[in-house]
Amino acid sequence: MDPFFLLLYVLVFPGFLFLAAYALFLAYLDRKVGARMQHRVGPPLLQPLADFVKVLGKEVIDPRGVDRPAFDAAPLLALAAVMTAFLYVPVIGPSPVAFQGDLVLVLYLLTLPTVALFLVGWLSRIVYSTVGGVRAVTQLFIYEVPFFLALLAPAIAAGTWSISGITALQAGHPWFALLQPIGFVVALVGLQAKLERTPFDIPEAETEIVAGPWTELTGRRLALMILANEMSLVVGAGLVAALFLGGPSVPAWVPAGPVAALAGFALFLVKTIAILLVLASVKVMTGRIRIDQLNDVGWKYLANAALLQVALVLFMGFWGVGT
Amino acid sequence: MVEITVPIGPQHPALKEPVNFKVFAEGETVVRLELDVSYNHRGIEKAAEQRDFIRVVPLLERVCGICSHSHGTAFVKGIEEIMGVEVSPRAQYIRTIVAELERMHSHLLWLGVAAHEIGFNTLFMWTWRDREVVQDILEELTGNRVNYGMNEIGGVRRDIPPAQVKKTLSLLPGLDERLVKYREMVRRQETMILRFRGVGKITKAQALSYGTVGPTARASGVDYDVRKDDPYIAYREIPWNVVTSNDGDVYGRTVVRIGELAESLGIVRSCLEGLPDGPVTVDAPKKAPTGEILSRYEAPRGELCHYIRTNGTDKVDRLDIRTPTLANWTSVAVCLVGQNIADIPVIVAAIDPCLSCTSRMAVVDTEGRARPCLSCTSRMTVVRGEDGEA
Helix, strand or coil, X not given: CCHHHHHHHHHCCCCHHHHHHHHHHHHHHHHHHHHHHCCCCCCCCCHHHHHHHHHHXXXXXXXXXXXXXXXXXXXXXXXXXXXXXXXXXXXXXXXXCCCCCHHHHHHHHHHHHHHHHHHHHHHCCCHHHHHHHHHHHHHHXXXXXXXXXXXXXXXXXXXXXXXXXXXXHHHHCCCHHHHCHHHHHHHHHHHHHHCCCCCCCHHHCHHXXXXXXXXXXXXXXXXXXHHXXXXXXXXXXXXXXXXXXXXXXXXXXXCCCHHHHHHHHHHHHHHHHHHHHHHHHHHHHCCCCCHHHHHHHHHHHHHHHHHHHHHHHHHHHHHCCCC | CCEEXXXXXXXXXXXXXXCXXXXXXXXXXXXXXXXXXXXXXXXXXXXXXXXXHHHHHHHHHCCCCCCHHHHHHHHHHHHHHHHCCXXXXXXXXXXXXXXXXXXXXXXXXXXXXXXXXXXXXXHHHHHHHHHHHHHHHHHHHHCCCCCCCCEEXXXXXXXXXXXXXXXXXXXXXXXXXXXXXXXXXXXXXXXXXXXXXXXXXXXXXXXXXXXXXHHHHHHCCCCCCHHHHCCXXXXXXXXXXXCCCCCCCHHHHHHHHHXXXXXXXXXXXXXXXXXXXXXXECCXXXXXXXXXEEEXXXXXXXXEEEEEEECCXXXXXXXXXXXXXXXXXXXXXXXXXXXXXXXXXXXXXXCCCCHXXXXXXXXXXXXXXXXXXXXXXXXXXXXXXXXXXX
16 A cells, blocks of 8 residues: 555545544543433533543543653554554445454553553552542453453454454455444443443442542643543444444445445445444433442353353354354 | 552532542452541531521521532520520521422532533433522522521521512423423433442331431431421421432432422422411520520431530530531441442432531641541441541
8 A cells, every 4th residue: 555545544545543533432422422311411612622632631640659751652552552443443335454364463552451451450550540440440351351351242243253254255245333232332332331431430420439550640641641532432332333234334335435435434424323322222211330349240140141242152153153 | 459549539520528438449349438528617507606597597598609608507406495586487488499499409509410420411400400490589588698697596587578579480481391301300210220220229127227317317217307397487387208218229319309498389389378477586685594405407417416504604515516517427428338329429429418517626747647537347337536546
């Protein structure tokens, strides 16, 4: 590929710039939809951007005795990881940097923000952040296994470990959401837990531990962490859309070229917004559960459901059904 | 496992008023805690001794922002008894209407706060929106949304004209519908059941021995309600039931409060429909004869006691206010031990604490060490003294 176009792809569209804009838009949509369901008015369109700019301009306060370089680096690490992960998510068509096994890389990169959050909590040197950080990692060990297994199932069925490859397969093929409904549900629940949204906002439970790891974050550190979190939503939704809903893949009869790219992009928007609406509804419909209850739910039901889905896919593949 | 100390309050997102818990936890389990409820001593009891009876009623309304009518009524009904003033039935009915509307707005507020403590903000927003209807009714009837200023010694200060009776009655069915919805939600909403059931359990024996009052006691199966056991104002004439539950946990307290909301609505409706004719106020003497009385009142949070002693002048000799929150604190401290840290906010919120009304002492120590505190371990020891002393 032309290096200029590759640069454009990475930096502007559908890379970093688009990711940031779309992340802020989805944050707006999330807040607006939630507010309407709660009989509130909700924020105006540019509120997430205004919040971001405002927080960015605030004073950066160092907690006493904090390891400053590490404390500065953690939000950057989270942001960088999420932005890198987005390059492998198909937006207008197959990703130009796709390779066999990029699914594993994306899953790894999506884990980094949680690790960064734990790091922030641990470095903050106050009890709320420490408890919150420990909760974040505990939660990671609970939802990560079912989430990975659920995303693994389409890869096994498709016989490729490339996200773009799995997406392309679904162009002339029923969506994996229909073939693997259990896995799809587990993936959505896992995504909700990964993004630490109600009922899984255990690490930052406001009424219990103030803001958890976020308590001591201020100024640009807080702004970057918030942005990383909002971008995670886009990447997560895009990933689930690509693996289970066919992502931006258009039917084969659409001629390749600008039309297909545009249609693919529209499909990407529609599908990610649909996933966001589901996640927003869950957020509005539930309260926060306790970490021990999440442990029960996660290992008893989610992990087993995901395992069942993988087993079903293996059996179906063995008999040559559904592929 | 390492014991960690989690300080909660006096400034904390879960607390709307200043209180300090020093929670000692192993992992996420509470092993003991120290409680300091005294941050906001305002000297209202002393101030009440300086004012004559006419001016003391508005002062007492300001003891609490939520149960303002409770404090006013508890005082005026006590002082009326000492003076031997016979209040007209119409005034008593109006007092009852305001009292029950106040209970409704307080319980709706509580339901929202309890939901917020477990992160269920949708219910929080919904109940507070419905609470607005109650607040609007109160504003329409009394002219105020918080301190209603309805009571005076000898009756009430405003009448309810027939047009307002009609308008208020027309707003009640809408509220009724919402209450049915909330009852269903509490029974069926998964996360609420997960977070409320079996949390902060108090047995009936414990509820009795720690002297709990109000919905906290009734949720543990204690059938005690001043409105039934020592009826005052118009409660003797209106049909209603005491709501109890045998659950004893936060879920039980929620069920009791939602049941009481429906009962309150019924009381308001029957009072408005059967509003007797007559004057709303009678002339009361300026001075009260020497005497003392313990005036009991069922505030939204439980039994409220005003001890009033008079000495033949136009001022009280002594006024002592025992708020329901003080009666319920020990039970909270006891049932917190052994619970998860995550459950502290909801267990504390479950008694609907009102702290500045409860605060009765101020410790001034220039060395900056001594704080009044209650120290609570698995075996209940209540200590009033300095930090760390058992």
